[in-house]
Amino acid sequence: MTGAVVVVLDAVxxxxxxxxxxFVVVGTLGLLRFPDLPTRLHAVAKADNLGLGFIVVALIVDTIARCGDGLGIVGIAAKLLLIWVLALLGTAGNSHLLAGSQRRRNGPPEAGGGS
Structure with a gap:
């Protein structure tokens, strides 16, 4: 690749x-600032998964820019995407278990929107 293309890919x-x-910082701030468990779970799940997605895409683009051979890039990209998918599944499962535990402990939420 030419020098200009590498500079553009580095900027990307x-x-x-x-x-x-x-996104990760905003999710962490939501975790610290929101008042109850469901809103905290929502902030962390959405923001952190989206932030991890951007980071994984950045790593894939960087791998494409640094490595010239095709098959090695596919393997690295597949591993990075697998990490992201496992993080998505882990966050969804964790959020479901935590919300279910709170629901069993405190009963169903009120039908009015809360405070």
């Missing part, structure tokens, strides 16, 4: 990493 990777990190 940096941009994707920054966006991903911002």
């Amino acid at each position: 990777v940096i941009g994707l990493l920054v966006i991903g990190c911002l």
Whole structure:
């Protein structure tokens, strides 16, 4: 690849990493600021999974920019996507278990929207 293409790909990777990190930080702030468990779970699940998605895409783009051979790139990209899918499944399962535990402990939520 030419020098200009590498610089553009580096800028794309940096941009994707920054966006991903911002989503993770916002999810963490939601975890710290929201008042109850369901809203905290929602903030962490949505923001962190989206942030991890941006980070995985950045790593795949960086791998494509650094490695020239095709088969190695496919393997690395598949592993990174598998990590993301497992994180998505883990977050969904964890959120479901935590919300179910709170529901059993406190009863069903009120039908009015809460406070």
